[in-house]
Amino acid sequence: MNRSPVYIALLLLVAAGALFFRLTELDSRPMHNDEANQAYRAGILLDEGLYEYDPVEHHGPTLYYFTLPIAWLSGKFTFAQTTEWTYRLLPVLFGVGIILLLPLLADGLGWPATIAAGVLTAVSPAMVYYSRFYIQETLLVFFTFAAVASGWRYWRTRKIGPALACGIALGLMHATKETCVIAYAAMGGAILCLAFIHRSSLRGNLQMLNWRHVAAGVGIAAGVSVVLFSSFFTHWRGVLDSVLTYTVYLDRGTGNSEHIYPSFLHYLKMLAYTREGPLVWSEGLILALAAVGLVAACMRKAPAAMHQGLLRLLAIYTVLLTCAYSVISYKTPWCALSFLHAMILLAGVGSVVLFQWLRVPLARIVLCIVLAAATWNLFGQARRANFRYRADVRNPYAYVHTTTDYLKLVQRIHDIRAIHPDGYDMLIQVIAPADEAWPLPWYTREYTAVGYWPELRTADIGQPPVVVASLDFDEQLAERLGEGYLAEYYGLRPSLQVAVYIRRDLWDEFMKTRI
Amino acid sequence: MKAKRLLTLSLTAFVVTLVMVATATAADDNAGKEELKIELPKPMFIGTPKKLKTPNLEPAKKDPKRPPFFAPKGTVLLSRGKPVTGSDPEPVIGEMDQITDGDKEGVEGSYVEFGPGRQYVQIDLQQKAKINAIVLWHYHCNARVYHDVVIQTAGDPDFILDVKTVYNNDHDNSSGLGVGKDKEYIEDFQGRLMPVDGVEGRYLRFYSNGSTADELNHYTEIEVFGAAAK
Numbered sequence: 001m002n003r004s005p006v007y008i009a010l011l012l013l014v015a016a017g018a019l020f021f022r023l024t025e026l027d028s029r030p031m032h033n034d035e036a037n038q039a040y041r042a043g044i045l046l047d048e049g050l051y052e053y054d055p056v057e058h059h060g061p062t063l064y065y066f067t068l069p070i071a072w073l074s075g076k077f078t079f080a081q082t083t084e085w086t087y088r089l090l091p092v093l094f095g096v097g098i099i100l101l102l103p104l105l106a107d108g109l110g111w112p113a114t115i116a117a118g119v120l121t122a123v124s125p126a127m128v129y130y131s132r133f134y135i136q137e138t139l140l141v142f143f144t145f146a147a148v149a150s151g152w153r154y155w156r157t158r159k160i161g162p163a164l165a166c167g168i169a170l171g172l173m174h175a176t177k178e179t180c181v182i183a184y185a186a187m188g189g190a191i192l193c194l195a196f197i198h199r200s201s202l203r204g205n206l207q208m209l210n211w212r213h214v215a216a217g218v219g220i221a222a223g224v225s226v227v228l229f230s231s232f233f234t235h236w237r238g239v240l241d242s243v244l245t246y247t248v249y250l251d252r253g254t255g256n257s258e259h260i261y262p263s264f265l266h267y268l269k270m271l272a273y274t275r276e277g278p279l280v281w282s283e284g285l286i287l288a289l290a291a292v293g294l295v296a297a298c299m300r301k302a303p304a305a306m307h308q309g310l311l312r313l314l315a316i317y318t319v320l321l322t323c324a325y326s327v328i329s330y331k332t333p334w335c336a337l338s339f340l341h342a343m344i345l346l347a348g349v350g351s352v353v354l355f356q357w358l359r360v361p362l363a364r365i366v367l368c369i370v371l372a373a374a375t376w377n378l379f380g381q382a383r384r385a386n387f388r389y390r391a392d393v394r395n396p397y398a399y400v401h402t403t404t405d406y407l408k409l410v411q412r413i414h415d416i417r418a419i420h421p422d423g424y425d426m427l428i429q430v431i432a433p434a435d436e437a438w439p440l441p442w443y444t445r446e447y448t449a450v451g452y453w454p455e456l457r458t459a460d461i462g463q464p465p466v467v468v469a470s471l472d473f474d475e476q477l478a479e480r481l482g483e484g485y486l487a488e489y490y491g492l493r494p495s496l497q498v499a500v501y502i503r504r505d506l507w508d509e510f511m512k513t514r515i
Numbered sequence: 516m517k518a519k520r521l522l523t524l525s526l527t528a529f530v531v532t533l534v535m536v537a538t539a540t541a542a543d544d545n546a547g548k549e550e551l552k553i554e555l556p557k558p559m560f561i562g563t564p565k566k567l568k569t570p571n572l573e574p575a576k577k578d579p580k581r582p583p584f585f586a587p588k589g590t591v592l593l594s595r596g597k598p599v600t601g602s603d604p605e606p607v608i609g610e611m612d613q614i615t616d617g618d619k620e621g622v623e624g625s626y627v628e629f630g631p632g633r634q635y636v637q638i639d640l641q642q643k644a645k646i647n648a649i650v651l652w653h654y655h656c657n658a659r660v661y662h663d664v665v666i667q668t669a670g671d672p673d674f675i676l677d678v679k680t681v682y683n684n685d686h687d688n689s690s691g692l693g694v695g696k697d698k699e700y701i702e703d704f705q706g707r708l709m710p711v712d713g714v715e716g717r718y719l720r721f722y723s724n725g726s727t728a729d730e731l732n733h734y735t736e737i738e739v740f741g742a743a744a745k
Contacts, residue, residue, distance in 0.1 A: 277608075277622075277623045277656070278608050278609075278623040278624060279608075388607065388630070388631075388731075391729065392729050393728065393729070403727075403728060403729055404631070404729050405725060405726070405727055405728070405729065408725075489727070490727070491726075491728055494728065495657075495658075497727060510687075511687065511688070511694070514687060514688040514689075514694075515688060515694065
């Protein structure tokens with residue numbers, strides 16, 4: 001009996017659950033510095049139709065271009081009209097898309113492992129957290145998986161369609177984030193290793209390849225990349241910069257950055273066990289099951305309903321990818337997503353292999369109960385990470401995150417605007433270096449008169465209604481503004497605050513509304 | 516020359532008199548009082564963080580060590596082991612009874628975590644008492660300032676009868692309990708000692724509204740000192 005429709009229905013159910021989970025309270029987390037920055041750039045594209053690739057910061061163009069349809073379809077035609085939903089919906093859709101791509105591997109992994117991988121993707125705290133985070137990472141994981149899955153489909157069918165799909169995915173990877181080269185290298189390395197392992201059948205396999213299909217795939221990959229980096233043929237410099245950028249990223253990756261964690265085990269420790277006060281975080285279930293999957297891939301005989309070649313390819317790819325990201329000193333938690341997803345695929349295999357290894361029915365029942373309980377625990381962690389502790393310093397995924405206290409600063413600006421005769425045209429002076437000014441450009445997107453000065457000495461300060469400033473300038477600014485201002489202080493990021501100065505007459509007026 | 520010596524002598528006498536008067540006044544102030552002995556936990560950080568401010572934050576003290584506090588003789592710790600309830604009946608971290616169990620350490624397992632926004636804990640002293648001092652530890656693992664710290668006493672558990680506010684640092688009335696004039700402060704291992712002028716009450720509520728670190732509310736320990744009301 002062909003059970004595929006049942007499995008597909010099951011996977012759709014998992015995907016629907018993942019979608020619901022990812023959409024819940026999507027706008028409740030304060031905008032992270034990086035999210036605000038990316039949203040601002042997408043806003044320029046929305047407002048002015050302008051995008052030019054920046055080889056130093058911000059990564060590739062797919063994030064911005066793919067945001068446009070969501071904005072238009074939701075009736076948002078200017079940056080000021082957009083909301084957190086406009087942006088975060090994009091990674092949500094790609095995050096769920098990662099689950100929907102899984103059937104492409106079902107004839108190699110077997111349906112039970114495919115479903116298991118889908119469930120783990122749906123509840124992994126890191127996968128859920130960054131599927132609600134407006135940065136490139138989830139898109140990169142989606143395109144990477146699309147490249148692997150369509151590559152596998154091509155290997156199985158030898159048809160031009162999957163070859164072109166694989167090429168498009170490879171091109172989109174490049175147009176998403178510079179770190180795609182790590183995945184390219186891991187894919188290439190895995191294919192070479194597998195070719196070496198199966199060298200006896202290499203000649204036959206190569207003869208079966210249609211080199212025109214390969215060339216078409218490579219061509220379309222390059223084409224997709226050129227179209228996007230050239231901003232649809234309007235900024236050719238972007239194509240050159242997409243290559244030259246690697247000098248910048250090489251420098252950053254080898255130590256010239258504030259996000260340097262030289263330990264090889266940094267990511268693995270974070271995923272295996274992180275204890276922050278009484279809060280314990282662990283994706284150890286995925287790591288342990290992936291290890292079982294790895295062992296299964298090393299065995300001579302493939303587990304039932306699985307393709308040993310694909311298992312080995314995934315195993316080598318996962319090991320290479322994990323090692324590559326772990327060797328690089330530049331580390332941010334979201335970078336772990338690429339190899340975590342590869343581990344999830346292996347974990348799906350691992351869970352089924354464990355079941356197959358256990359022959360006694362009672363042992364199988366116990367295994368199912370243990371796996372279900374551990375998966376429920378992952379789900380609980382994901383809920384914790386995405387709701388109550390969404391911006392908490394004890395959440396390992398909320399990396400240098402904007403505090404929830406910052407939302408009170410934003411509310412205070414709105415409070416003063418509500419009583420100011422100029423409304424959204426009220427002047428707001430921001431005197432802070434760039435890293436302390438963000439994410440204010442996002443939160444003041446509806447205001448028309450917001451000025452930014454990185455230094456106090458360059459700022460021309462009169463008697464503005466509101467001044468937002470770095471605490472570095474606090475004493476001098478308090479002196480310059482005099483008694484006519486009240487200062488409030490709000491947390492921006494862990495151990496970092498910013499000051500808000502409110503003109504006393506406006507403060508007194510505001511307080512009348514509070515008593 | 517003689518006049519100069521006379522002037523020096525007069526000034527010295529004046530200063531000595533001033534010191535004597537001040538000492539006598541202080542001694543008189545503390546007459547009938549004794550130093551309140553407060554057991555302190557281990558400090559989790561040292562010094563005043565430079566980049567931590569709030570609208571009405573008290574200025575940093577030269578000597579961070581709290582001076583001794585003198586309370587009327589017969590003042591005892593009333594709150595130890597007394598029942599605690601709160602606005603969040605099931606805290607995510609910790610149990611309510613930890614707030615009066617005497618464990619004030621700034622480590623895991625010592626504090627109770629409440630949800631976001633305005634929250635309170637309520638202690639029932641199980642008898643009407645004359646309150647002379649309160650010491651409150653929110654969370655002292657790292658430097659932070661809790662917003663809208665308001666402490667009220669009352670004669671009934673619903674806070675309808677004889678409600679008195681003994682501390683309030685909500686400068687903008689964001690918690691809706693009135694504008695407070697008390698200062699905000701940085702949490703540390705010494706806790707916040709709030710002198711109370713013999714206010715009578717059986718129930719105490721301790722409000723807070725998030726901190727500079729996050730929107731959640733934490734309570735490590737509360738100690739209420741006083742004597743049974745006659």
